[in-house]
Amino acid sequence: MPFLSYPRALELKNELRETNAEVITMENENYAEGISRFSSSCEKEAGAIVRVTSTDEVSKVVSFATKRHIPFVVQGGGFNTSGSSSTFGGIVINLSKMSQITVDPGAKTVFVQGGAIWEDVDKVSATFGLAIVGCTMNHTSVGGTALGGGYGWLTGRYGLIIDNLLSARLVLADGRIVTVSMTENPDLFWAVRGAGQGFGVTTEFVFKAYPQTDPVFGGLLYFTADRLSQIVHFANEFEERSTGIEGFLFGFTGSLLMQETVVFVVTFYNGSRSAAEKFFEPILSLKPVVNEIEMMPYPKMNTILNRAAEFGGRKSLGGSNIVLPLNVKSVEEVYRDFDTIMKTFPRVSESFVVFELLPYIELIKVPNEATAFANRGKYYNAASIFRWHDPELDPKMRSLQQDMMNKIGRRAGVARSEEMNQGVGVYANYAGHEANATELFGDNLPRLQTLKMQYDPDNVFKKWHDMFLHTSVH
Structure with a gap:
């Protein structure tokens, strides 16, 4: 497939000359900013970055690229760690100016x-x-x-x-x-x-x-590792106690505060402080090392995890799933595996593993075949972001992460469940390219492929997950 040569880039600029789109090429001072990504391992030298301002401009760029068989990608925030918003020599359609x-x-x-x-x-x-x-x-x-x-x-x-x-x-x-x-x-x-x-x-x-209009109860707690078993016990009761207005995340991350890997908890309760404190009393009574919980406006709640979404460093996002109840010893083993990684490799302390207990009450009311999304079932997501800085560690860190997430899925996920009519157990937004289309979309894949042949027969949009690719990529 041809790259965007400099003459082609000039042609693209000419194509967009009467629009508000900005075409950035290598000689522009903001080019480096244009190719920066959440993970530095995903930064590639694009032929051009086009900062579009309208749907019509997007249409012009897409038409320009497809007619000339030039690869292009779409960049929203650039947070994907599989490189799906980056291209070497192609066109990046940057949507950041379309923010109305x-x-x-x-x-x-x-x-x-x-x-x-x-x-x-x-x-x-x-x-x-x-x-x-x-x-x-x-x-x-x-x-x-x-x-x-x-x-x-x-x-x-x-x-x-x-x-x-x-x-x-x-x-x-x-x-x-x-x-x-x-x-x-x-x-x-x-x-x-x-x-x-x-x-x-x-x-x-x-x-x-x-x-x-009402504030919500939430925030971040840090605990020492000896509290992990009690936190897991609370997680195992979450499903029975939840009414749909709560959320409970827990996991592990490196810490500058303590010698060992820290256990963290994030709480959410869409109601009064008194009701929230009663619901989370078993957690609050564990005497966290750090307690940042408060009543806050709902928008602030969505900032709690932002420290895990900072640009810089090499990163990989991985996902799995869990079914309650969790086996305490299995979770403790995952903790020890993660702690060993934190102590073995340099500058990886900003990595984390998280178990996300967001109630599925409403989610499973929609059948898996009702939308292309095929991950509906009585289970929860597990996720991890591994962060490192040495490019030579790329294969090792990705391998360690994949092994860990696979272990979580085998020991704690739908693979061990006898529940019928479960979803695929793989969340596409958390999955890297090691997950194939069948694993992501299950029984929905044939219909998706039929629609791809109708709307995208040349498979132009394949950077996220290729729906025509059935075998795993390693």
Whole structure:
């Protein structure tokens, strides 16, 4: 496939000369900023970065690239660690200037452009006393998280992000601009909800919004490792006690405060302090080393995990799943494995493993075949971000991470469950390229492939997860 040569770059600039799009090439001083990513291992020398300002400009770039067989990628926030928003020699369609947010308080809907970040969505919605299901890390882009499914603190009450998507606007592989919803192009709307990155550039979203005027109870706690078994015991009771307004995350990370790997907890309760303290009393009574819990506006809750979403360093994101109850000894073994990695390798202390208990009450009301998203079941996500700095450690760190997440899945996930009608157990937004299309989409894959042949027969949009690739990539 041809790269974008300098003469082609000039041709692209000429194509966009009467628009507001900015074409950045290697000689521009902001080029280095344009190719920077959440993980430095994903930074590639693009032929050009195009900062678009409208759907029409996106269409022009897509048409330009596809007609000349030039590879292109789409960058929202650049947080994917598999390199799907980077290209060597191709075109990066950067959506960061497309960040408009409009709230209709009467209809309780929020219009969001594809380059907006969740922080701005939260803040704008809150001025109208509303909130939408959004990402728990608000530095990330709306498009990148929403199209793959999307879990948030409000998932227990309102479902996934895609369950609250009313419509979207896409630029297809041939440059056509279409609107998708339950009534317009419903087949493509089905595909977008869970596999949207594989069908086009989504430039606009319309979401349902919900009243959220009261503060929420939440924050971060750090514990010493001897508290881990009690934290797991609380996690095992979470499912029975939860009503859908709570959230509970726990995991491990390196610490500058203590000699050993620290155990952390993040709590969420969408209600009064007294009710929240009663719910989390078994955790609060464990005497955390650090306690940052408070009543706060809902938008602030989505900042708690941002320290894990800072740019810089080499990173890999991995995912698995867990079914309750967890075996305490198995979790303690994962802790020891992680602690060994922290002590063995230099400058990896900002890595973490997390078990995400966000209630599935609403999520499983939607059948797996109702949307392309196939990860609905009575289980929870586990995730990890490994961070290091030495490029020579790339294969080792990815291998250690994959081994750890596979162990979690085998010992604690749906693989050991007898529950029928479970989802695939793999969250596409957490999965690297080692996960194949069958693992990600299960029984939904044949329908997705049929739609790909209709809307993207040349498989232009394959950087996220290739739906025509059946075998694992190692």
